[in-house]
Amino acid sequence: MGPALGVLLLAATPVRPFAEERLLLDRRLETLRRILPDAANPAxxxxxxxxxxxxxxxGLDxxxxxxxxTATQGDVPVDVVGNARFAEIDRFFRQVALSPRLIDVESVRLSAGTGDSVRVVALLHFAYRPARAPLPPPPEGLRARLGDVARPTADAFLRDQALALAKSETVAALRRTRRNPRLFLSELAAIVRDRPVVLKEATVGEEFMIRGLTVGEGPMRALESRLERGFFRVSEVLxxxxxxxxxxxxxxxSPVVGIEAELPLPAVDDAFRADDGPCMVDRDPAAVASVRGPPVKSAARGRASPPPRGPLTLRLRDMDLADVFFVLHLLTGKGFVVDEDVRGRISVDLSQVGLDDVLAQLARVGLAVSPPGPLRRVSRGATAVAVPASSGEGTAVTFALKRAPLADVVAVMADGDPSLPPLPRSAAGRLTIWAREARLSDVRAAVAQVLSAGGAASGDSDPPAAGPAAPPERRLLVPADELSMGEFQLAGVASSGEGWTAFAYAPTGVLNAYRRGSHLADGSVADVQSTDALLANDEGPVRVLLPDMPR
Incomplete structure (x- = not known):
């Protein structure tokens, strides 16, 4: 029954007219020609x-x-060089993957380009079928179906059928082996996103290599774990x-995925840097001044204790002057704008004092603080003038910036409320701002006062013509909860009457605040007292002592 049924089915298969068969074959050959041309065409x-x-x-070169x-296959290598944003590079290789033309990406190298762009160098391969490549035999039984067709026409048809078969097999094989870096780019962006990481160089071909910088022991361990637990097959991490x-x-x-794979690219900016600028340690020179208040007197027997002069107790060691005002801002909620010339380190030991008492003591080391206002300006040697309060409600903003470029501060304020009078976009210098839920107009008034003191005029002045744009400033910052216990060096403790807060510097010089229960990369802060901070993890507690006050 089986062979007989096969014969019956074959006999029942309808046979198209030759003209229709020829038309279908021509269409198939044209499609295959777009995918795999019959000759090299570099242009x-x-x-x-x-x-x-x-x-x-x-744009690319x-x-x-x-x-x-070779005897059976041809190839046109194409070199690609250019500078673009990371997202544009990913979009380009997606276009390459979706192109009807078979394109194999042999290698890609990414490095820092001009400005905030990424330089890409890639080698692509465009396959074609050489004219002298041998043809396989035509499908069996096909000539018998062409009995009524003239022999030259039938021979041409059979040759084209063999060509279509050969090309189809070649295309299928090339599609199985062609490479595209889309998964590599997506995974690379995911590794960098929301981490203190910058990349120096990344290459992918038969194998991948990623070279870069990160800061902090906790982020480094997290990065290594992310590399090993993602799509990459990591052989070593140095x-x-x-x-x-x-x-x-x-x-x-790095695995290769199909052209239809959905690979959303995580948003990343400025992923590559050629220099080590992001690793800059932003700390002041080591010359240290000291401010020490009178000891708190104990009450004589039978007498009441003298009332404290205020709620603030500060025990700070070798701390940048700008960061002292971060501590005061955190304890009191008051806003401060600190001039760029306020530099140097200081150790402070003051107990049960008010804010004005602290500022009076800081004046002894050459600081001038403006009278009370929406924000108080801190400068060195300048006449302290009160920052005027603005009228109206205004936009509430929070700034926590240490020595940020003034031009960036001006740009942020312009974006925050375009209705405010503009300040010079080409403002030079740096500024520290500690402010929480302050009116943007008040912050602008303080910044305008700094610009005026520095000789800059208000108004929307255009920056002078310059050469190629420098890459935007970026620093690798360790979040407070990613500092490791081994890196926790106590720079001070302070209180406003409601428990103690500990302060410790991250490796690149950012001062972080910690209270009881705060998390660290490998533990937590179990307690903070006037002389130490107690850290703890699964291995047990570690007490970090506050250094002695310099003599």
Whole structure:
């Protein structure tokens, strides 16, 4: 029954007219020709890459090498070089993956480009079928179906059928083996996002290599874990300390995904940097001044204790002057704008005093603080003038900036409320601002006072013509809860009458505040007292003592 049924089914299969068969074959060959041309055409390949780059909103330098041929397959290597944003590079390679033309990406190298761009160097391959490549035999039984067709026409049809079969097999094989870096780019962005990491270089080909910088022991361990638990097949991760940072280099293999795979690219900005600027330690020179208040007197027998002069107790050691005002802002809620020339370190030991008492003591080391107002300006040697209060409700803003570029501060304020009178966009210098839920107009008034004192005029002045834009300033910052217990060096404790707060510097010089219960990368703060902070993890407690006051 089986063979007989097969014969009956074959006999029942309808046979198309030859003209229709020829038309269908021509259409199939045209489709295959777009995917796998019959000859090398470097100019067309270069034009296609430029079209894909324009679709991704980027410009590239595209150059084709001499074609390479074997007996069965040809290849046009194409070099691609350019600078673009990370998202644009990802969009370009998505266009490459979706192109009807078969394009294999042999290698990609990413590094820091000009400004905030990324430099990309890639090698693409455009396959074609050489004219002298041998053809397989046509499908069996096909010639018998062409009995009524003239022999030259039938021979051409059979040859084209064999060509279509050969090309289909080649296309299927190339699609299984072609490479595209989309998964590599997506995973690279996911690794950098929301982490104190900058990349120096990243390459992918048969294997990948990622080289970069991170800061802090906790973030370094988290980065290493993320590399090993993601899509990458990591073979080794090399780590070496470099100042405040850790240099890392990871090697391994990156899987390849299909062209239809949904790979959302995590938002990342300025992922690559050529220099070590992000590892800069922002601390003042080590010359230390001291401010020590009178000891708190105990009550004589039979007499009441003298009333405290205020709620503040400060025990700060070797702390940047700008950061002292961060401590005061945190304890009192008052806002401060600190001039760039307020530099140096100080140790403070004051007990049960008011804010004005603290400021009076700081005046002894050459600081001038303006009278009370919405924000108080701190300068060195300048006449302290009260910051005028603005009228109206205004936009509430919070600033926690230490020595931020003035131009960036002006830009942020302009974006926050475009209705406010503009300040110079080309403002030079730096400024520290500690303010919580302050009116933006009040912050603007304080910044305008600083600009006026520095000789800058208000108004929307245009910046002078300059050369290529420098990359935006970026520093690697360790969040307070990612500082490790081993890195926790107590820089001070302070109280406003409701428990103690501990202060410790992160590796790049950012002062973090900790209270009882605060988390660390590998533990937590179990307690804070006037002389120490008690840290704890699964291995037990560690007491970190406050250094002695310098004599």
């Amino acid at each position: 067309a390949d270069v034009a296609l890459v430029n079209d894909l780059a324009r679709a991704a909103a980027m 595209v150059r084709a090498r001499a074609p390479l041929e 780590i070496a300390r470099a100042g405040a940072c850790h240099r890392f280099e990871a090697h391994g293999r």
